[in-house]
Amino acid sequence: MRSHxxxxxxxxxxxxxxxxxxxxxxxxxxxxxxxxxxxxAVAAFLGGLRSLxxxxxxxxxxxxxxxxxxxxxxxxxxxxxxxxxxMLGVRTVLRGWKIRGTGWARxxxxxxxxxxxxxxxxxxxxxxxxxxxxPQQGYAWLERxxxxxxxxxxxxxxxxxxxxLSAHHPFAYIAGYHLVQQLQPKWGGSWEKVAEFGAELLxxxxxxxVGLLAVLAGHMERFQASDSDVEGTALLxxxxxxxxxxxxxxxxxxxxxxxxxxxxxxxxxxxxxxFSLVGDHAAAAPHFxxxxxRRTPLWTSYFDNPGVAYANLRDRALARx
Amino acid sequence: xxxxxDVDGVPTLLxxxxxxxxxxxxxxxxxxDEGAARIGITHLxxxxxxxxxxxxxxxYNGATGSVVTHFHMEGSERDIVTxxxxxxxxxxxxxxxxLETEKAILRTEAAGRGGGVNRxxxxxxxxxxxxxxxxxxxWGIDRLGPDDVRAWANAWFTRANAVLWISGxxxxxxxxxxxxxxTLRPVPVASTVLPATPAYFTGAGGGVVFDGVMRRHVAxxxxxxxxxxxxxxxLRQESGLSYAASASYDPRGDGMAVVTAxxxxxxxxxxxxxxxxxDVLAGFRVGRISxxxxxxxxxxxxxxxxxxxxxxxxLPGLATDLLTGARLRTLDELRxxxxxxxxxxxxxxxxxxxxxxxxxxxxxxxxxxxGFAAAPTTSTDAIPGHTYRAVDGSGASLVLGADGVxxxxxxxxxxxxxxxxxxxxxxxxxxxxxxxxxxxAVMIEPALFAAPADTAARIDRSVDPSxxxxxxxxxxxxxxxxxxxxxxxxxxxxxATVPAPTGGFPPATGGIPRTxxxxxxxxSFPPAGR
Numbered sequence: 001m002r003s004h005x006x007x008x009x010x011x012x013x014x015x016x017x018x019x020x021x022x023x024x025x026x027x028x029x030x031x032x033x034x035x036x037x038x039x040x041a042v043a044a045f046l047g048g049l050r051s052l053x054x055x056x057x058x059x060x061x062x063x064x065x066x067x068x069x070x071x072x073x074x075x076x077x078x079x080x081x082x083x084x085x086x087m088l089g090v091r092t093v094l095r096g097w098k099i100r101g102t103g104w105a106r107x108x109x110x111x112x113x114x115x116x117x118x119x120x121x122x123x124x125x126x127x128x129x130x131x132x133x134x135p136q137q138g139y140a141w142l143e144r145x146x147x148x149x150x151x152x153x154x155x156x157x158x159x160x161x162x163x164x165l166s167a168h169h170p171f172a173y174i175a176g177y178h179l180v181q182q183l184q185p186k187w188g189g190s191w192e193k194v195a196e197f198g199a200e201l202l203x204x205x206x207x208x209x210v211g212l213l214a215v216l217a218g219h220m221e222r223f224q225a226s227d228s229d230v231e232g233t234a235l236l237x238x239x240x241x242x243x244x245x246x247x248x249x250x251x252x253x254x255x256x257x258x259x260x261x262x263x264x265x266x267x268x269x270x271x272x273x274x275f276s277l278v279g280d281h282a283a284a285a286p287h288f289x290x291x292x293x294r295r296t297p298l299w300t301s302y303f304d305n306p307g308v309a310y311a312n313l314r315d316r317a318l319a320r321x
Numbered sequence: 322x323x324x325x326x327d328v329d330g331v332p333t334l335l336x337x338x339x340x341x342x343x344x345x346x347x348x349x350x351x352x353x354d355e356g357a358a359r360i361g362i363t364h365l366x367x368x369x370x371x372x373x374x375x376x377x378x379x380x381y382n383g384a385t386g387s388v389v390t391h392f393h394m395e396g397s398e399r400d401i402v403t404x405x406x407x408x409x410x411x412x413x414x415x416x417x418x419x420l421e422t423e424k425a426i427l428r429t430e431a432a433g434r435g436g437g438v439n440r441x442x443x444x445x446x447x448x449x450x451x452x453x454x455x456x457x458x459x460w461g462i463d464r465l466g467p468d469d470v471r472a473w474a475n476a477w478f479t480r481a482n483a484v485l486w487i488s489g490x491x492x493x494x495x496x497x498x499x500x501x502x503x504t505l506r507p508v509p510v511a512s513t514v515l516p517a518t519p520a521y522f523t524g525a526g527g528g529v530v531f532d533g534v535m536r537r538h539v540a541x542x543x544x545x546x547x548x549x550x551x552x553x554x555x556l557r558q559e560s561g562l563s564y565a566a567s568a569s570y571d572p573r574g575d576g577m578a579v580v581t582a583x584x585x586x587x588x589x590x591x592x593x594x595x596x597x598x599x600d601v602l603a604g605f606r607v608g609r610i611s612x613x614x615x616x617x618x619x620x621x622x623x624x625x626x627x628x629x630x631x632x633x634x635x636l637p638g639l640a641t642d643l644l645t646g647a648r649l650r651t652l653d654e655l656r657x658x659x660x661x662x663x664x665x666x667x668x669x670x671x672x673x674x675x676x677x678x679x680x681x682x683x684x685x686x687x688x689x690x691x692g693f694a695a696a697p698t699t700s701t702d703a704i705p706g707h708t709y710r711a712v713d714g715s716g717a718s719l720v721l722g723a724d725g726v727x728x729x730x731x732x733x734x735x736x737x738x739x740x741x742x743x744x745x746x747x748x749x750x751x752x753x754x755x756x757x758x759x760x761x762a763v764m765i766e767p768a769l770f771a772a773p774a775d776t777a778a779r780i781d782r783s784v785d786p787s788x789x790x791x792x793x794x795x796x797x798x799x800x801x802x803x804x805x806x807x808x809x810x811x812x813x814x815x816x817a818t819v820p821a822p823t824g825g826f827p828p829a830t831g832g833i834p835r836t837x838x839x840x841x842x843x844x845s846f847p848p849a850g851r
Contacts, residue, residue, distance in 0.1 A: 128603045129603065160593040
């Protein structure tokens with residue numbers, strides 16, 4: 001992987017990253033409830049969310065704010081039991097990553113690996129229990145997809161977990177995003193597999209489905225993994241790729257049935273960065289307008305100076321659009 | 322319905338049947354009684370006993386199981402009398418002149434058999450002893466002589482150790498069973514070599530196999546049926562990962578029963594089948610079982626019990642019950658018990674089976690992440706004694722102690738103590754393979770170690786001669802020699818890890834010494850064609 005500098009204008013003011021809690025008032029309240037340890041309020045709010053994507057975004061705001069003891073006290077039979085125990089699993093995984101560290105695999109000591117695996121195995125066993133009791137718990141299957149990658153259980157198992165999740169939550173963006181991660185060469189897959197999955201989504205997902213955004217994740221990951229800006233940009237500018245990006249736009253952000261929920265900014269982030277990178281600044285303009293000066297952490301995954309890159313691309317798009 | 326009588330002192334069970342008469346003689350002897358050095362002796366006796374009857378066809382046959390051996394026949398009363406009297410007369414006076422021919426037939430049979438998908442589980446659970454022996458090759462037969470088989474027949478194939486069963490309303494007139502008196506033999510006491518359960522090991526590819534043990538109870542047979550349906554629904558219908566999925570419930574003979582389950586896997590779906598299998602088991606563990614499913618399998622089971630041939634079909638099982646001291650249950654009792662089974666009973670059976678579970682996963686898979694402990698492939702310690710280094714400088718060493726032998730390589734140790742040695746294979750060139758009761762094997766190639774010239778002789782003096790199996794001379798090219806290359810690689814796997822110097826064993830994989838005796842894919846040991 002290389003870093004994408006995208007030749008910054010030296011005095012551009014970087015645009016800061018916004019967390020979902022900064023972007024949506026109710027998520028701010030949720031985070032505050034969690035911070036107070038008010039599980040009843042948290043459970044009531046989360047219980048009212050209809051899509052797995054909204055639930056995953058919301059949970060992401062509070063997973064590090066709740067005490068294990070609060071979650072462990074939720075009895076089996078309580079409507080929020082599965083949510084609480086999935087969150088326990090997630091927190092166990094986070095502790096595992098803290099032991100491993102986020103550095104290169106070659107720098108991880110034997111002891112760190114052992115601690116990492118022990119935590120992920122423990123989390124997996126909590127989540128096996130959750131999905132056994134409540135197979136419709138998409139949030140638990142999602143975390144099992146992530147663990148599957150962490151302990152190298154393979155593509156076929158990742159796909160099985162994705163399928164089990166999809167049986168109850170079809171075309172969740174976040175599930176597709178994690179399958180795209182798994183299917184990449186760095187996790188033993190190939191770009192052909194990523195492309196096949198993208199084509200599968202376009203073939204099967206209904207118009208308006210937020211899950212189609214995972215096709216864009218595939219393109220951004222491909223760009224990110226290329227050896228140079230020139231090569232990465234050339235890949236994105238291939239006519240078939242540009243056509244596919246437009247196809248996804250037609251069925252999501254440009255489609256009346258599209259209901260992005262908490263993925264609103266993520267959706268526009270994808271189109272703003274992708275249309276800019278393919279050089280179609282006019283197509284990027286409406287997305288920068290929709291973002292209204294905000295950006296999600298998605299930019300941080302793909303740009304070295306995400307705030308500056310965002311500002312530059314936005315200014316170019318809005319100057320022309 | 323079920324009548325009991327006796328014929329010449331042999332307890333006899335009679336049950337009505339709508340079809341042709343079937344009769345059988347069942348003895349309380351099987352593989353679990355043999356000992357590792359005599360594996361195959363019961364099968365050999367069974368073959369010899371049937372020899373006089375001519376070439377076997379589907380109307381009559383014999384079958385050697387884990388704790389019982391059956392001889393059975395379908396035909397007229399006269400045919401049955403002829404058959405059973407011939408079997409008894411042959412058992413009392415085995416046609417030992419046929420010994421070598423029948424050994425050759427058994428070797429051919431073994432080469433063609435390959436073994437069931439669950440062949441490896443018993444040896445991983447029990448080692449090279451009693452119930453574990455069903456997984457091993459019939460490596461005892463080569464050494465057996467006329468006196469050995471005669472003595473075996475006299476000790477086990479006796480009047481007191483037999484049950485006669487007949488589907489029909491009477492004992493065929495004139496039937497005589499001329500058997501030696503003997504005693505009823507108790508079934509072996511089971512023990513496990515698994516330090517923790519649930520456990521897993523890596524086996525052959527092609528699918529996932531699982532077994533677990535429970536106290537014998539009708540809820541177990543219901544659980545097995547439900548497990549089979551759920552594996553099929555989940556892995557085949559829902560996920561398309563497997564083609565075949567099955568489960569069975571089999572009483573072991575000692576008051577316990579084994580529930581075994583299997584699902585096959587396409588090569589590119591092996592790890593997903595492990596995941597799906599684990600999730601199916603987890604569903605039962607948390608008690609996600611429905612009354613609808615229970616009702617469905619109960620109806621299926623009840624239908625089988627109501628079949629007109631059910632009373633006759635149960636006879637071999639009832640004979641086994643009688644021989645192993647289990648209470649005989651009538652069909653009405655069985656059906657009453659079946660209808661008394663509640664969801665909680667099925668859950669209770671599932672928990673016993675899952676807690677004692679042993680899972681076989683395909684190569685490249687693990688199950689530690691799902692809470693299964695790795696079954697031991699090496700010993701916990703090495704024997705104290707003289708240590709001899711490998712001559713190629715690889716760092717491996719051979720330890721010869723007063724109480725046993727070890728091969729040590731890095732962290733891995735394989736140890737067999739003489740007092741718990743199950744069998745030793747001895748080659749004329751000095752190579753020795755000792756297999757412990759725990760299933761751990763130590764292969765000693767003296768040429769590879771700076772060991773004394775009389776190493777083989779020293780080991781031979783310490784091992785009970787009755788468990789030594791002399792092996793034919795090896796092709797000189799097959800005898801491992803120290804490598805002349807600089808010692809940078811791993812120790813030759815045929816020495817420290819896999820137990821067959823004569824080839825045919827799968828190579829060690831993943832750098833993990835597999836010192837438990839792993840069988841060749843075709844089930845033959847030693848390799849055929851000698």
